[in-house]
Amino acid sequence: MFDSFDPLILARIQFAFTISFHFIFPAFSIGLASFLAVLEGLWLKTGKDLYHDLFKFWVKIFAVAFAMGVVSGIVMSYQFGTNWSVFSDRTGPILGPLMAYEVLTAFFLEAGFLGVMLFGMDRVGKKLHFAATCMVAIGTFISAFWILSVNSWMHTPVGYAMNDVGQFVPAGSWLTIIFNPSFPYRLFHTVTAAYLTTAFVVGAVGAFQLLKARAGKNRIETDGDSHPAATAHPELPRSNAAARKMFSMAMWMAAIVAPIQIFAGDLHGINTLEHQPAKVMAMEGHYQSHPDGAPLILFGLPNAAEKRIDYAIEIPKVSSLILKHDLNAPLAGLDTVADDREPPVSILFWSFRIMVGIGFAMLGLGLWSLFARLRKRLYDWPWLHRAAIVMGPSGFVAVIAGWITTEVGRQPFTVYNLLTTADSVSPLAAPAVGASLVAFILVYFVVFGFGTWYILKLMAKGVQDDEPDIQDDAPIRSAGITPGPTQQGGQQRGGRSSGGQRGALQPAE
DSSP states (O other): OOTTSOHHHHHHHHHHHHHHHHHHHHHHHHHHHHHHHHHHHHHHHHOOHHHHHHHHHHHHHHHHHHHHHHHHHHHHHHHHHHTOHHHHHHHHHHHHHHHHHHIIIIIHHHHHHHHHHHHOTTTSOHHHHHHHHHHHHHHHHHHHHHHHHHHHHHHSOOSEEEOTTSOEEEOSOHHHHHTOTTHHHHHHHHHHHHHHHHHHHHHHHHHHHHHHHHHHHHHHHHHTOOOHHHHHOOSOOHHHHHHHHHHHHHHHHHHHHHHHHHHHHHHHHHHHHHHOHHHHHHHHTOOSOBTTOOOEEEEEEEETTTTEEEEEEEETTHHHHHHHSOTTOOBOOGGGSOGGGOOOHHHHHHHHHHHHHHHHHHHHHHHHHHHHHHTTOTTTOHHHHHHHHHTTTHHHHHHHHHHHHHHHTTTTEEETTTEESTTTSOOOOHHHHHHHHHHHHHHHHHHHHHHHHHHHHHHHHOSOTTOOOOOOSSOGGGGTOOOOOOOTTOOEETTEESSOOTGGGOOOO
16 A cells, blocks of 8 residues: 555654644643643632632643643654664764653653642642642643753754764763754743643633623523522622633733744744754745845745745845844845755745744734723623634644744754754655554544543533532641631631632632
8 A cells, every 4th residue: 555655755744743743732731731830829829719710620621631742742752763763873872861851850750740730639738739730830841941952952963973883972061962052042932832822722711711601691681581699799600700810811921922932933033044044045935045135025835846936925125134134134045055955945934924923913812902901891802702712722733833844944854964864764664654654643533632622621611600619638728828708607618618709709800
């Protein structure tokens, strides 16, 4: 069946497929772990059960996403030994220790405290549980640190020498290898993208719950019915208060972090121009050199055969302004690069524009939310909420587009300018690679499709008004929090009064 296929192409497709599945889960769990730490910290500081309700809701989603990330990562890592054994052998003396540091410092930290975070709320003190949540959040960041250091070294290799058998070996300080020239930019850009990805998911869930509550209210008003609890208690239901808080926190994140991310992307692009100019040429669509200022090509159709962008819509000299901060600065084009070292322009051209376009859409939604907040309409503009729902998965699309831009732009090399992709693949027959690729596709869509469906089901359900209260063996005062007063006749349960919840459920914009 696969006899006529190129095993190199099949191996690349398999790795691209598995890493695309894997990448979306760490991109979500890195931001979500920090969000959980913030929620629990606010709960301990303020004593408001609203933050605890949100923590309980999102920790279930985190557990599923984290598990899928671990499973998909293990499967992906095996390909280094099966499909890319030559690459593993050549780069092992440098990349192997870095990957080991990731396991020892990050994965063990996450695994050690994850159980306490998920199941220890009723079994350990509040401060210890909060410390466990923080350790999981720190572990996800450390994991990103090491993985991105490995990836960045492949793009900007430094601090190495070649031994007698053609392996890359350390030469000098390990710090030079770890903090290679592109690493700080890639780390900041990727981690910020993870936080934005999580923020837009949280915002979409909050917006969905707000629209659902609005629809329910309209239905009650249309039927001429009234809810007795709403008459007796002027405060918001727990589900609506939680939706407001989720949406507000997410929109603050979008408004603040989206412009920072765009600025970080600009710095990363300038660094890439210095170390991987051919990648930037392909991203910009510059087939030809521009000695007196290069245009910014907004859209067009890359024509690889004719080495040009057809139907280009461009702004003169703006690319030079962005990349060189000078309208008339010369920029080299792909006409200065040998054809066998030229990355695939069409893929890079469009993946880069998808990433940048989503980034500006995120900024637009963040600014819209600021305007709504100033008008005191943050929770009352259905079109803003609908836009937030549409933008919910945008972070995942952006990180995949960014990954494609980064990795495809490195082609035809695995270690930039030093080791080609063709020289990195294992000596495998095409049918073997093709059969495992088909198996991966089938299993991934079943297993991870079900996991994703379950996460979406949890998100659609939202924080429930009848959510069970915390069953607390350790008194809340152990964290320095004094429970609120109980209404007369109200039953006190785990630090929450069944009757006195007004103060805890008033959301702050």
